[in-house]
Amino acid sequence: MQWTISVMVGKGSVNHNSCKFHAANIDPERSELNRSYYNENIRQEYRELFDGAVSRYN
Numbered sequence: 001m002q003w004t005i006s007v008m009v010g011k012g013s014v015n016h017n018s019c020k021f022h023a024a025n026i027d028p029e030r031s032e033l034n035r036s037y038y039n040e041n042i043r044q045e046y047r048e049l050f051d052g053a054v055s056r057y058n
Contacts, residue, residue: 022028 022031
């Protein structure tokens with residue numbers, strides 16, 4: 001079995017992940033049917049999750 005890994009280089013596309021733009025191959029009238037399970041500020045979430053561990057490490 002071959003393993004692969006994907007990485008993001010650069011900022012990525014938060015707008016894409018948040019469905020804030022419409023690609024040419026979608027029906028925008030159906031976008032309201034999309035579900036967002038968790039959409040928080042990534043910097044704030046990172047700090048909440050890792051600031052304690054970073055402080056202990058330092």
